[in-house]
Amino acid sequence: MGLTSHKVLALAAALTVASFVATIWLWPRLARRSGPAITGRIGLLLATQVALFVTVGLMANNSFLFYASWADLFGREQAPGVVVDHAAGGKDVRVVGERRMDVPGGSRREAGGRIQQIVIRGRKSKIASSAYVYLPPEYFRSVYAKRTFPAAVVLTGYPGTAENLVKGLRYPKTAYDQVRTGRMRPMVLVMLRPTVAPPRDTECVDVPGGPQTETFFADDVPAALRSSYRLGAGPRSLGFIGDSTGGYCALKLAIHHPKVYGAAVGLSAYYRAAEDPTTGDLFHGSVGRRHHADLLWSLTHGPAPRTSLLVTTSRHGEQNYRSTQQFLDAVRAPTRASSITLKSGGHNFNTWRREIPASLIWLSSRLTGR
Template identity: 65%
Template sequence: MGLTSNLVLALAIIAGVLLFAATVWFWPRLSGRTFRAYTGRIALLLATQLALFSAVGLAANKSFLFYGSWADLFGQETTMGKVVDHSMSSKDIKVVDKQKLDVPGGGRPAVGGQILKVSIAGEKSKITSPGYVWLPPEYFQPQHAKANFPAGIVLTGYPGTAENLIKGLNYPMTAYKQAKAGKMKPMILVMLRPTVAPPRDTECVDVPGGPQTETFFAQDLPQAIQSTFRVGKKAENMAFIGNSTGGYCALKIAAHHPKTFGTAVGLSAYYEAPNDPTTGDLFHGDAKLKDRADVLKSLAAKPPTGTSFLVTSSEKGEPNLGDTRKFIKGVKGPDRVSSIILDSGGHNFNTWRREIPPMMVWLSGRVQA
């Protein structure tokens, strides 16, 4: 039984309920001052609380995917990655494994598409980052053998893992179902986390004397995608998508590099880089660098190129509503802006799972092959 399975969570909840009932039932019998009564009460309380905390922890892990397996949880996942040479590898992107999508006939890429586990090397930034690439079924079909596809870079929040985008936010499955239903065009998705210099949260900034994170995402990564897969080299061919920190990165980098990204999506994005122990000193006292990392100031300075933006928030539950409205107001033509504003929704996976399907349909109308 896997750590993230529904059965394990259900068993933990049942155990908590049964132990609570047992505590209520046996407590009068253990009310004496004997050693046996003391140890019995202590054992029941500890067992009940352990079961309840386990249920809460399992539910939180299932929602946010902090750990993928029992071995991962207990630090026993020591199996080294395997390097597999594939024809889709290039000097910038190395394919290290392949996964199928859990759909009927998914073992055949032309039917179910394919998820590639990759290592991406940045030529200019000298950053190497793991990630995943979703290739839709059409990519492998003979009638599309010479066709280009639109591509989207998708980032998680900090300190998430790229796997969250597959298991938690269901990007490949959502893209597969939407394309199969004719609601969106087939699209390549390149899924990463923004933490390319772990454990530091670099906020997609080129840190003076430190990690050149913006260079990696804005220059190295698009070049690697275009040189490895059948993706065009115009801004209309490439989108940048992200949630939380990833959404901040997507909006900021699209504003800085409109000739590379014609579309950007910020799900629950914030609009200014934080300054805390996880980030360290990002700007080294340089006010211009700090202003450049401000999304609203970057938007105001952006040349009018026709970039399409989508931003999301909630009337209740999201702290970014005010800044999101400022962003919407700050977009000037020929740039375009759309939004998803939920009545209620927190800063979590459940909220983003409600926004991703309509976002993907919207995205399909903006990016081109």
């Protein structure tokens, strides 16, 4: 059984309950002051505490996916990274794996769609990044054979893993459910993390003399995807959605590149690039580059982009509530803005899972696939 298996979590919870019951049941028999009795009491308390700690740890890991497997947890995951050839003529998207969806009829692509693990090669940025692509069931049906689909780039926060978007935030399953119930149109999802030059947090910035992350997402990713999948060619065929750092990146790409991304969603986003030890020197002293990475500055000093933006926040639990109101106040036509404001919700997976269904429906309504 895998580390993230529900069976493992259920077994740990059952052992915790059993340890607690055993402690209550046996405690009177171990109430004496003899050495064996004292040792027994210590053993019962220790077993209960360890079982409880393991259960809570498994629950936290299942929610946030800190570790994907037992090998990963114990440091035995030694699989080498994928080397991508940047020679001229190489493929921009290389499929390295495929999995089926855990839905009824998921063994057939026409019923459940597919999740492909890929590597995207950036021709301009010279960045290579792994990703997951969710292809909906409609993509494989003959009636849609000549149809192009809308797509959304999906980003995690920093540091994050693309696996979190599949298992933790359940983007493919959510999209599948929304299409099945008629709330949204079929859409391809391309799931990545913003950390394209690990361990550095580049904040989706083109760093002078460093990683050209904005170029990767603005130029390379759209070109690579359209060369490999049946996606529309216009800006209203491509959207962007992300949480935290990924949300900041999503909004920034749509504001700076409205001819590429016709809509973007920022879940718990912030609105200017972070500058801390994880980012290093992003701007090399350039005031212009720092302003460019400030979304409020871009909206108030630059031309209003023809794109649609959705931002989310919470009145209690999020630190971006006030800045989100300032961001919405700064939007002017032809930019269109929408928002989701929860009464309470923290900067975490549980909050984002509450917002993702409505966000995907909104994004689908803004994209045409042409």
